[in-house]
């Protein structure tokens with residue numbers, strides 16, 4: 001199976017590369033994103049044959065459909081290292097009943113308690129092999145600017161992986177106390193963490209500048225390194241996310257909640273459009289998913305897009321209690337546009353986005369997108385209300401991002417005629433403890449002012465649930481990284497780390 005850039009307009013003559021090459025490159029040289037030439041098909045017998053398999057075996061099977069330049073042994077070894085054992089407590093994507101006809105697929109049992117682990121525990125291993133397969137002798141230096149979740153998940157994924165090193169920059173006052181402690185106490189021989197004076201944009205701009213600087217490229221090259229990115233535009237981060245939609249469906253059918261072949265609906269709390277695009281790929285592959293509900297917070301650019309066909313980032317930006325969805329450029333939407341149109345159209349729309357900050361798709365394109373997707377959003381009040389309601393009614397506690405999805409699900413179901421309602425699978429993307437302070441203040445009763453580690457303890461007392469192991473005892477761990485630098489010193493800090 002070969003991969004093509006979403007902006008390669010050469011048709012028959014377009015550059016076709018292997019999956020290893022696509023994973024090594026991340027972004028295409030023309031600025032586009034890589035997609036497979038065609039989408040493999042799976043029928044209900046195939047899906048049924050997955051029942052009885054462990055998560056890592058399901059993952060290896062699905063991955064082998066896309067990464068055919070990796071051997072089955074390689075994929076099995078990598079999936080086992082990523083998902084078996086204590087990494088995910090043995091159950092990477094358990095499906096739990098959360099309410100009437102609503103199931104949550106908990107994707108946050110990994111080492112950082114957020115769903116980014118599902119991809120970032122596997123992708124570094126795929127990258128490490130990709131370097132060998134493409135004859136690369138240099139070490140990949142993964143540079144990350146983070147507003148919290150991605151940095152920690154990337155550190156946990158890349159630590160001690162051969163052929164790669166990772167360095168994370170975070171804004172010193174721009175992440176939560178828990179997130180800061182998670183990063184300052186990171187273990188691993190090939191990791192470095194550095195705080196910068198400034199906000200997330202300063203960190204991001206600094207990293208982008210290093211990527212675009214030819215002198216840095218030379219200096220790194222002389223030391224045997226090249227730059228790589230852990231961003232969700234990389235195909236290696238997307239393909240592991242297809243797996244859990246299969247695993248979730250198999251659990252529902254295996255438990256008799258649905259019959260094999262029955263359709264279900266899916267809601268995904270969406271930021272960069274990566275997770276929900278993976279669900280769309282699963283649907284195109286033949287998994288019986290009827291509609292995909294795209295859930296946004298007050299940054300509801302995707303809700304507007306799905307309603308009108310106009311994607312317009314010229315709008316106010318809100319800081320919400322679901323920060324991982326505070327995004328105005330959903331990069332992976334480009335992949336959907338490409339599949340619904342062609343490279344010419346995609347290239348021209350993305351050009352409009354970068355020059356004018358907006359674009360409009362044709363009515364026909366909008367119609368085909370709306371055959372699969374519905375857009376809803378939840379404001380802060382609705383998000384809090386969903387947390388309170390489900391905890392009070394069903395004793396089920398979820399985080400702020402999942403709460404956005406559940407709130408959207410309620411409105412989606414309320415607008416459907418009852419006979420058209422299908423079982424709903426909600427992608428649950430973070431542990432409630434990761435956003436403990438906001439979850440606490442959403443619960444009915446006495447308002448809490450607890451923050452940081454105290455909020456974890458109080459949430460545990462109030463809800464009679466356990467703090468996940470990766471977050472417990474954070475304040476007692478050894479602090480390894482305390483450096484704080486100015487953004488202008490980021491390049492020299494990178495070189496110093498490599499010396």
Ligand SMILES: *Cc1c(COP(=O)(O)O)cnc(C)c1O
Nearest residue numbers: 270271272273274275324429430
């Ligand atoms: C990253 C993230 C999301 C958004 O996922 P996308 O793939 O960017 O759409 C949602 N919830 C949480 C907790 C996240 O960390």
